[in-house]
Amino acid sequence: MAKKIGHILAIDQGTTNTKALLIDETGAIVASASHPVGRSYPAPAWVEQDAMELWHSVQSVIETCLSTAGTCELAAVAITNQREAALLWDRASGQPLGPCIGWQCRRTAAACEALKAGGYEELIRERTGLMIDPLFSATKARWLLDHVEDGQRRAEQGELCVGTVDSWLLWNLTGGQVHGCDLSNASRTQLFNIKNLRWDEEMLALFGIPLAALPVVKPSSAIHGTTVQIGSLPAGVPVASMIGDSHAALFGQAGFQPGVIKATYGTGSSLMTPTLEAVISRHGLATTIAWGLGEQVTYALEGNISVTGAAVQWLGDFLGLSDPARDVARLANSVADTHGLYFVPAFVGLGAPYWVESARGLMTGFTQGTTAAHLARATLEAITYQVRDVFDAMQKEVSTPLNVLLADGGASQNHDLMQLQADILGLPVQRNSAADVSALGAAYLAGLAVGIWASEAEIEGLMRQSDRFVPQMSASERETKYAGWRRAIEQAILPGS
Numbered sequence: 001m002a003k004k005i006g007h008i009l010a011i012d013q014g015t016t017n018t019k020a021l022l023i024d025e026t027g028a029i030v031a032s033a034s035h036p037v038g039r040s041y042p043a044p045a046w047v048e049q050d051a052m053e054l055w056h057s058v059q060s061v062i063e064t065c066l067s068t069a070g071t072c073e074l075a076a077v078a079i080t081n082q083r084e085a086a087l088l089w090d091r092a093s094g095q096p097l098g099p100c101i102g103w104q105c106r107r108t109a110a111a112c113e114a115l116k117a118g119g120y121e122e123l124i125r126e127r128t129g130l131m132i133d134p135l136f137s138a139t140k141a142r143w144l145l146d147h148v149e150d151g152q153r154r155a156e157q158g159e160l161c162v163g164t165v166d167s168w169l170l171w172n173l174t175g176g177q178v179h180g181c182d183l184s185n186a187s188r189t190q191l192f193n194i195k196n197l198r199w200d201e202e203m204l205a206l207f208g209i210p211l212a213a214l215p216v217v218k219p220s221s222a223i224h225g226t227t228v229q230i231g232s233l234p235a236g237v238p239v240a241s242m243i244g245d246s247h248a249a250l251f252g253q254a255g256f257q258p259g260v261i262k263a264t265y266g267t268g269s270s271l272m273t274p275t276l277e278a279v280i281s282r283h284g285l286a287t288t289i290a291w292g293l294g295e296q297v298t299y300a301l302e303g304n305i306s307v308t309g310a311a312v313q314w315l316g317d318f319l320g321l322s323d324p325a326r327d328v329a330r331l332a333n334s335v336a337d338t339h340g341l342y343f344v345p346a347f348v349g350l351g352a353p354y355w356v357e358s359a360r361g362l363m364t365g366f367t368q369g370t371t372a373a374h375l376a377r378a379t380l381e382a383i384t385y386q387v388r389d390v391f392d393a394m395q396k397e398v399s400t401p402l403n404v405l406l407a408d409g410g411a412s413q414n415h416d417l418m419q420l421q422a423d424i425l426g427l428p429v430q431r432n433s434a435a436d437v438s439a440l441g442a443a444y445l446a447g448l449a450v451g452i453w454a455s456e457a458e459i460e461g462l463m464r465q466s467d468r469f470v471p472q473m474s475a476s477e478r479e480t481k482y483a484g485w486r487r488a489i490e491q492a493i494l495p496g497s
């Protein structure tokens with residue numbers, strides 16, 4: 001079959017930014033654009049975004065990216081997105097009904113506690129691969145339906161659409177013609193049966209979410225719809241992939257086979273390792289669908305850490321620094337250690353592998369000698385300890401040795417953080433040189449769907465260079481520091497602390 005030619009426009013809609021990359025047939029990035037998106041915090045531990053602002057940010061990056069690139073033939077649009085966030089909109093008008101409830105939002109904590117008390121943990125885990133936690137979309141969708149007049153009845157009659165961010169973008173890109181999502185996003189809703197690959201009737205009944213309101217689910221690499229004209233984006237371009245950002249990063253790192261493990265360093269962090277089948281974790285990890293490619297479904301174990309980059313942002317704001325990422329890194333680098341200070345950034349409870357909703361942020365080990373630089377270093381160290389917590393849990397689950405951690409995401413550009421990560425893991429860390437691996441992963445999946453590339457082997461051939469960081473810390477220093485972290489974690493999860 002003749003190879004298709006053309007560019008792929010990859011959209012990465014994240015928690016803090018929306019990005020677009022234009023990628024050619026060699027996998028090279030020929031244009032890019034970025035647009036920040038806001039968040040609001042209407043109550044403690046509540047996080048929400050404006051659905052229309054998310055869509056407008058996508059329109060903006062498409063426009064900038066395409067106008068920078070000039071004339072080119074677009075073969076496909078690819079979407080990757082922040083996961084688990086839930087939206088509700090009116091099918092007739094396309095107007096959002098309520099906010100986009102962010103993945104970090106804990107407003108449904110009480111509903112989750114009630115499900116735990118009702119003894120639903122095993123059933124939910126067995127059907128969806130997920131633990132009961134406000135992170136996932138199901139209780140958020142329930143909240144949205146409960147806060148719209150006549151929401152339940154209207155949803156049952158198909159007047160309302162419940163969706164994840166990929167669904168919302170697809171809906172808008174196709175001018176309201178398609179309400180769809182992909183297997184990876186569906187697998188983060190807690191409503192999807194990850195074994196038979198359908199919305200699970202019992203889960204829908206448990207959460208009271210009508211099937212009529214839910215999107216059609218397709219493989220990640222598939223023609224999900226075609227665009228209508230939106231500014232410089234022409235009509236008729238296939239939306240040829242949709243995939244959650246963490247999953248896309250694993251694909252973008254060519255993490256196709258068991259034994260590969262990657263960490264994406266973003267607002268929070270996500271570690272993922274592919275598995276041949278759905279492995280139900282006993283060590284605090286979620287079982288998820290990595291992606292669907294043709295008939296083939298790849299599963300993965302995932303550990304979500306709620307707060308990593310967000311802790312750097314918080315500390316920067318707290319200290320009044322003008323550029324948190326840069327200034328915290330500089331401060332941290334000005335001292336050799338934390339003087340025994342530990343920071344557990346459990347702002348919204350603790351995610352994997354602990355899953356303690358009631359935990360809250362904690363700093364421990366202050367002395368009169370503690371300075372802002374020690375706080376900064378403790379913040380970066382906290383990222384690496386949290387990643388090690390999940391890495392160790394993953395190694396307990398899988399028989400293949402995990403020998404190297406593949407790193408990507410914004411904070412992975414921090415050289416010192418990567419070195420510290422290798423030191424705390426006691427294993428090499430390999431950093432992808434591409435800053436936007438999720439967008440690349442989504443583009444590769446779209447390229448496979450439209451025939452620009454033919455196989456995973458061909459995708460591996462597109463990989464760019466990476467940097468390798470090898471451990472330099474002694475084993476005894478590493479384990480002493482890590483033991484201190486575990487003590488700090490215990491303090492953070494003490495009742496009433």
Ligand code: G3P
Binds near residue numbers: 084246
């Ligand atoms: O699970 C949440 C995750 O998908 C958010 O990613 O890149 O927006 O922090 P990011």
